[in-house]
Amino acid sequence: MKLLGKLLITGHIEALTGLAIGGSKSDVAIGGIDNNVIKNSEGVPYIPGSSLKGKLRSLIEKREGRPEVCSCGTDKCVICTVFGTGLPTKNKNITAGPTRLYVRDAKLNEDTKKQMEKKEGIFSNLELTYTEGKWENQINRLTSKAAHPRQQERVPAGSIFDFNMIYNILTKKDIEYFHQVITALRLLEDDYLGGNGSRGYGRIQFQNVSILLKTVSDYESGGTGKEIFSGLLSDFEDEEAKNKLKSLVEEEEKA
Numbered sequence: 001m002k003l004l005g006k007l008l009i010t011g012h013i014e015a016l017t018g019l020a021i022g023g024s025k026s027d028v029a030i031g032g033i034d035n036n037v038i039k040n041s042e043g044v045p046y047i048p049g050s051s052l053k054g055k056l057r058s059l060i061e062k063r064e065g066r067p068e069v070c071s072c073g074t075d076k077c078v079i080c081t082v083f084g085t086g087l088p089t090k091n092k093n094i095t096a097g098p099t100r101l102y103v104r105d106a107k108l109n110e111d112t113k114k115q116m117e118k119k120e121g122i123f124s125n126l127e128l129t130y131t132e133g134k135w136e137n138q139i140n141r142l143t144s145k146a147a148h149p150r151q152q153e154r155v156p157a158g159s160i161f162d163f164n165m166i167y168n169i170l171t172k173k174d175i176e177y178f179h180q181v182i183t184a185l186r187l188l189e190d191d192y193l194g195g196n197g198s199r200g201y202g203r204i205q206f207q208n209v210s211i212l213l214k215t216v217s218d219y220e221s222g223g224t225g226k227e228i229f230s231g232l233l234s235d236f237e238d239e240e241a242k243n244k245l246k247s248l249v250e251e252e253e254k255a
C-alpha cells in the first residue's frame with residue numbers, strides 16, 4: 001500500500017444552537033457559570049479534533065449496526081480502515097493499513113472571535129468573553145429529582161469554527177470509504193456535537209465545504225491539487241464526486 005493522494009477537507013462549522021463541548025464539570029465556576037466548554041491556553045473555545053472524529057466514528061458504527069468498538073484491523077472494515085482500530089487488536093494479520101482520516105482541532109473563526117470580543121450583533125449579550133450562560137435544571141441521576149437550576153456555559157448559536165480534515169487515499173477502496181465519511185458528516189448535521197444533545201444543544205451545519213485532492217504527483221510538482229467539491233453538503237453529488245475521484249486516482253496509479 002502506498003500513498004496515492006490526500007483529500008483536504010476544510011470549511012466552517014456553524015453552531016445552530018449552543019455548544020457544550022468537553023469542559024470539565026469539576027472546574028471552578030466562573031462568575032457563577034459552570035465551566036462546560038473546552039478552551040485553548042488563551043481562553044478561546046475550540047472543537048477538539050478527537051471529539052469530532054469520535055462523533056463521526058460513532059455515527060458510522062451506528063449506521064453499520066455495530067454496538068461495540070471494532071478492533072478487527074482488516075481492510076474490509078470501514079471503521080478500522082478510516083478511523084483506526086479502537087482497541088489493541090488481537091488480529092495478527094492487520095490489513096487495514098494506516099488510519100486514513102485525520103481531524104484537526106477546529107478553531108474559533110477569526111471574525112466570530114472579533115465580534116465576540118467587541119460584543120457585536122448576535123453576541124451582544126454574552127456573559128463571558130466567548131461564551132454564554134444558560135439556566136438549566138440539573139437532574140440528580142440517583143434520585144431523578146431536579147436540583148436547583150445552575151447556569152451552564154456554552155458557545156452561543158451563530159458561532160463559526162474553521163474545520164480541517166485530511167483523508168489519505170492508499171487504495172481505490174478508500175474512495176468508497178470516503179463516501180461513508182461524507183455520510184457521517186451529513187448524519188452529524190441531524191445529530192449533535194458535544195453534551196446536552198437531549199436539550200437541543202450541539203446542532204451544527206457544515207458550510208463552505210471545500211474538498212481538494214492533492215495527488216503525490218501534485219506534491220512532487222508543486223501543484224495546487226484538484227477541486228472535488230465546494231459548497232454545502234446538501235449539494236454534494238455522490239456519484240459525480242466518486243467518478244471524478246476514481247479517474248484522478250487511476251491517473252495517479254499509472255503515473
Ligand SMILES: [Zn+2]
Nearest residue numbers: 070072077080
Ligand atoms: Zn474493524
